[in-house]
Amino acid sequence: MNAPVQIGALPRFGTVEKALATLKPGEPLYCIFPEKFGAAAKRFLDGFPGDALYAVKANPAPHVLDQVWAAGIRHFDTASVPEIEMVKSRFPDAHCHFMNPVRANGTAKKAFEQYGVTDYVVDCDFELDKLIAETRNAKKLRIFVRIATPLGGAVLELSSKFGTTQPDAARLLQRVKDAGAQPAICFHVGSQCLSPFSYAQAIEMARRTAQMAGVELQALDIGGGFPGPYMGDDVPPYHWYFDTIKEALETLPDPKIPVICEPGRALIAEGMSLITQVILRKGDRLYINDGTYGSFDELTLPGWSADYPTRVYTLDGKGRVLPLPGAAIPFRVYGPTCDTLDVLPRPIMLPANIAANDFIVFDNIGAYSVAVRTTFNGFFPDNWAIIGN
Numbered sequence: 310m311n312a313p314v315q316i317g318a319l320p321r322f323g324t325v326e327k328a329l330a331t332l333k334p335g336e337p338l339y340c341i342f343p344e345k346f347g348a349a350a351k352r353f354l355d356g357f358p359g360d361a362l363y364a365v366k367a368n369p370a371p372h373v374l375d376q377v378w379a380a381g382i383r384h385f386d387t388a389s390v391p392e393i394e395m396v397k398s399r400f401p402d403a404h405c406h407f408m409n410p411v412r413a414n415g416t417a418k419k420a421f422e423q424y425g426v427t428d429y430v431v432d433c434d435f436e437l438d439k440l441i442a443e444t445r446n447a448k449k450l451r452i453f454v455r456i457a458t459p460l461g462g463a464v465l466e467l468s469s470k471f472g473t474t475q476p477d478a479a480r481l482l483q484r485v486k487d488a489g490a491q492p493a494i495c496f497h498v499g500s501q502c503l504s505p506f507s508y509a510q511a512i513e514m515a516r517r518t519a520q521m522a523g524v525e526l527q528a529l530d531i532g533g534g535f536p537g538p539y540m541g542d543d544v545p546p547y548h549w550y551f552d553t554i555k556e557a558l559e560t561l562p563d564p565k566i567p568v569i570c571e572p573g574r575a576l577i578a579e580g581m582s583l584i585t586q587v588i589l590r591k592g593d594r595l596y597i598n599d600g601t602y603g604s605f606d607e608l609t610l611p612g613w614s615a616d617y618p619t620r621v622y623t624l625d626g627k628g629r630v631l632p633l634p635g636a637a638i639p640f641r642v643y644g645p646t647c648d649t650l651d652v653l654p655r656p657i658m659l660p661a662n663i664a665a666n667d668f669i670v671f672d673n674i675g676a677y678s679v680a681v682r683t684t685f686n687g688f689f690p691d692n693w694a695i696i697g698n
């Protein structure tokens with residue numbers, strides 16, 4: 310096995326409290342918990358009946374990729390050539406799959422010829438034609454036709470931009486087969502999917518589509534969507550997902566068909582916390598050093614109503630770090646930029662006696678935080694530490 314390329318050792322602390330006491334960080338600090346990355350990966354390695362591909366888009370930070378790799382994940386759902394290059398440069402033995410249904414000209418050719426990528430997704434004729442023309446070796450490819458699925462139990466839908474109808478997918482599957490590639494189906498039930506049944510429903514749609522096409526599927530990709538534990542969302546136990554998926558797979562003509570999934574959020578959400586500092590308190594308004602242009606973008610998405618769990622620490626006169634007690638009241642929390650929109654969309658319950666210089670730790674913040682932060686107004690959170698012995 311190849312060791313990851315070294316990116317410089319991160320400072321390591323036994324606990325978040327120790328990191329706080331030592332660094333008293335005035336800038337946002339991402340805390341990585343290797344044990345939690347290990348536990349999240351183990352769920353899939355032990356419970357999912359096939360390969361779990363880490364969806365790199367959810368958090369492409371090198372420190373996070375290293376954790377995912379160290380936890381035993383060897384397959385990566387990549388959506389662009391830069392993502393493939395990033396993964397392959399760190400882990401030359403990694404298996405990359407190009408699962409973006411719309412690819413810029415020449416990118417499939419590069420992925421196939423330079424990086425040996427053989428899994429691709431399509432949902433229309435134009436992309437299928439381009440893929441076959443660019444790779445000029447369809448027999449080596451496994452081509453997944455993406456079907457659109459109903460929103461069901463997911464918070465964020467992922468079937469309005471990509472995915473086609475079952476009759477159209479059936480037609481594309483026949484074309485894939487005629488081209489000599491391996492026909493396969495994929496879908497994404499939507500992100501933060503709180504209902505395991507959504508997967509069973511989508512697997513049934515895949516079964517009907519293959520039957521309509523009259524082709525024998527060579528693989529099934531059930532996508533991502535597995536949830537993270539946020540405040541306000543009731544996340545079912547993970548084994549419900551795997552049990553439901555396994556039961557649904559039994560209904561396929563070949564229950565032993567190779568199955569893959571593409572979890573992003575579920576592999577990384579719990580592995581990271583973010584330490585922020587209160588810069589100013591004005592009544593029930595707090596101004597902190599990270600915001601919606603930094604790590605908190607996902608909280609602002611339409612339809613999203615959950616929040617990250619928080620804990621608050623203060624420094625006593627001797628510089629010791631103590632949890633801040635006190636009954637919680639709602640605070641409006643603003644980010645550090647000059648933009649009025651830089652405000653968390655819902656009030657956050659925090660101790661009534663919170664003050665400037667106190668620290669708010671946001672837990673379970675690994676997914677779609679780091680990945681979408683910007684440099685707006687000169688702010689770009691990028692300090693990291695490892696927490697654990």
Ligand SMILES: Cc1ncc(COP(=O)(O)O)c(C=O)c1O
Nearest residue numbers: 364500533534535571572573574
């Ligand atoms: C094609 C594809 N696969 C996987 C994922 C990861 O989804 P999640 O983080 O909900 O598991 C996404 C997210 O957008 C996606 O578009």
